[in-house]
Amino acid sequence: xxxxxxxxxxxxxxxxxxxxxxxxxxxxxxxxxxxxxxxxxxxxxxxxxxxxxxxxxxxxxxxxxxxxxxxxxxxxxxxxxxxxxxxxxxxxxxxxxxxxxxxxxxxxxxxxxxxxxxxxxxxxxxxxxxxxxxxxxxxxxxxxxxxxxxxxxxxxxxxxxxxxxxxxxxxxxxxxxxxxxxxxxxxxxxxxxxxxxxxxxxxxxxxxxxxxxxxxxxxxxxxxxxxxxxxxxxxxxxxxxxxxxxxxxxxxxxxxxxxxxxxxxxxxxxxxxxxxxxxxxxxxxxxxxxxxxxxxxxxxxxxxxxxxxxxxxxxxxxxxxxxxxxxxxxxxxxxxxxxxxxxxxxxxxxxxxxxxxxxxxxxxxx
Numbered sequence: 001x002x003x004x005x006x007x008x009x010x011x012x013x014x015x016x017x018x019x020x021x022x023x024x025x026x027x028x029x030x031x032x033x034x035x036x037x038x039x040x041x042x043x044x045x046x047x048x049x050x051x052x053x054x055x056x057x058x059x060x061x062x063x064x065x066x067x068x069x070x071x072x073x074x075x076x077x078x079x080x081x082x083x084x085x086x087x088x089x090x091x092x093x094x095x096x097x098x099x100x101x102x103x104x105x106x107x108x109x110x111x112x113x114x115x116x117x118x119x120x121x122x123x124x125x126x127x128x129x130x131x132x133x134x135x136x137x138x139x140x141x142x143x144x145x146x147x148x149x150x151x152x153x154x155x156x157x158x159x160x161x162x163x164x165x166x167x168x169x170x171x172x173x174x175x176x177x178x179x180x181x182x183x184x185x186x187x188x189x190x191x192x193x194x195x196x197x198x199x200x201x202x203x204x205x206x207x208x209x210x211x212x213x214x215x216x217x218x219x220x221x222x223x224x225x226x227x228x229x230x231x232x233x234x235x236x237x238x239x240x241x242x243x244x245x246x247x248x249x250x251x252x253x254x255x256x257x258x259x260x261x262x263x264x265x266x267x268x269x270x271x272x273x274x275x276x277x278x279x280x281x282x283x284x285x286x287x288x289x290x291x292x293x294x295x296x297x298x299x300x301x302x303x304x305x306x307x308x309x310x311x312x313x314x315x316x317x318x319x320x321x322x323x324x325x326x327x328x329x330x331x332x333x334x335x336x337x338x339x340x341x342x343x344x345x346x347x348x349x350x351x352x353x354x355x356x357x358x359x360x361x362x363x364x365x366x
Contacts, residue, residue: 003134003348004067006261007080010166010175012075013074018111019147024060028215033130034104036102037062037065037066037198039066039067039071039209040065040066040067041049041133042065043070045232045342046067046070046071046074046147047074048109049071049074049223050071050074050078050079051154052211052226053075053223053225053227054075054078054079054225054301056227057212057213057225058211058213058215058222058223058224059209059210059211059212059222059223060207060209060210060211060212060214060217060220060221060222060223060324061209061220061221061222061223062201062202062205062209062220062221063201063221064094064112064221064223064229064274066093066157066186067155068110068111068112068155069111069118069121069155069159070158071157072109072111072125072227073125073159074161074228075107075109075301076109076125076126076129076131077125079107079131081105081131082099082103082126082130082131082132082133082134083104083105083106083107083131083133083134084104084106084133084134084135085101085104085133085135085137086107086108086126086133086135086136086137087107087108087109087137088105088109088110088111088114088118088119088122088136088137088138088139089109089110089137089138089139089141089225089287089289090111090114090139090141091109091110091112091113091115091208091347092110092139092282092289092346092348093108093139093143093353094108094228094229095107095228095229095230095347095348095349096110096226096228096350096353096357097224097226097228097271097350097352098224098226098366099336100350100353100354100357101357102142102220106349107133107227107228108224108226108228109122109154109227110227110228112153112155113141113143113153113156114141114144114156115141115143115146115151115153115156115266115268116144116145116263116266117156117159117163117175117202117266117269118139118156118163119164119270119273119274120157120162120166120167120170120269121156121160121162121163121166122159122161122162122231122272123166123273123276123277124162124163124165124166124169125159125162126230127276127280127307128156130178131284132277132280132281133284134282134283135282135283135284135285135360135363135364136277136282136284136285137285137287137360138274138284138287139286139287139288139289140286140288140311140314141317142304142307142308143260143261143271144266144270144311145260145261145263145266145267145311145314146260146261146262146263147261147263147266148179149173150260150261151365154182154184154185156187157180157183157185158182158185159181160180160182163175163180164177164180164302166273166276167269169276170269170272171272171277172265172268172269172272173265173269173271197211197365203217205220206219206243207219208258215230216230216231216233217231217232217233218232218233218234218356219232219233219234220232221235225259226341229342229346234278239343239344240342241339242366244292244339244342244343244344245294247344247345248294248295248344248345250293250299250347251345252295252299252345253366255299255302255304256302257303257304258300258303258304259302259304259306259307260304260307261307262307262310262311267318269319269320270318271322274318274322274324275307275322278322281353283325283326283363284322284324284325285325285326285327285360286315286319286324286325286326286327287326287327287328287330287356287357288311288312288315288327288328288329288330289330289348289352289353289357289362290329290330290331290332290334290335290337290352290356291308291329291330291332291345291346291354292332292339292346293332293333293339293343294339294340294344294347294355296330296332297333301312306341309328311330312330314331325360325361327354327356327359327360327363328359332352335352335355335356336355337352337355
């Protein structure tokens with residue numbers, strides 16, 4: 001018998017063994033990621049934590065790298081009553097606490113890497129849950145209207161079903177089912193480096209995640225019952241001037257001369273979602289938060305700055321077309337925010353956010 005014929009069974013056996021080992025490896029990575037980061041992948045745990053928050057308790061976690069949209073979905077459906085004020089935007093709003101809105105019930109529904117599609121999905125969720133707020137504060141991010149094919153972030157796909165349902169309701173073109181599959185999000189479950197990073201993190205922090213009555217923890221980040229984030233003492237100590245300045249330089253180097261595009265179709269879709277909310281009696285506010293002074297000054301010389309200026313123009317146009325309130329902006333000087341008001345190039349502290357909030361006029365009805 002020829003040697004190559006005799007070798008075939010051994011080759012097939014080797015191939016099958018290699019495949020089996022690869023499957024076991026990926027499965028093992030998936031299991032450990034699932035167990036070590038349940039707020040990213042475990043839907044039952046996410047539902048449980050949403051219940052804890054809805055009942056008025058806070059929740060301490062290792063970090064903020066969780067599936068925020070899945071958590072917000074559960075929170076919205078578990079709300080006992082519609083809030084007076086609901087803030088929705090990206091992480092720029094994560095430190096907007098309830099005390100910025102005295103004498104009003106408040107829910108901060110911020111998510112990471114918000115896109116225009118999220119506005120449609122949120123409108124659908126709130127309407128379906130019967131928890132449309134009196135005032136909804138929305139915000140425009142530098143990639144809010146970026147064409148999907150050019151995006152790096154894919155977190156918005158968690159709300160793909162809600163987005164597509166509202167797009168159909170509004171009569172606007174929706175991305176295809178394939179383009180809205182959360183493939184990137186779930187592929188993270190099988191990302192091996194994430195297992196080692198989380199294991200290192202868990203080993204370094206003696207405390208464990210769980211409900212808490214406190215708003216600050218020595219090592220864990222606290223998700224407040226109002227939806228906002230309160231940094232650990234460890235994180236606050238990290239946000240030094242040296243750290244922030246280094247972050248600004250890093251982000252300026254990262255963007256270079258690039259600038260996100262603005263897709264008119266997405267602008268139109270978000271506008272129609274705002275129109276829908278207005279028809280339901282919701283007072284809609286477009287509130288822009290500023291950038292770090294050094295970052296803003298530098299990008300005004302680059303294409304990125306032109307995108308920011310265009311977004312401010314979009315906000316003004318939406319205000320006129322859809323009858324919404326537009327406040328704030330990206331220029332920190334106009335709002336009286338200084339370098340010490342930021343923890344990096346884009347995230348403002350409550351002291352700066354309060355200056356944006358104060359520009360929102362008192363509610364006199366829609």
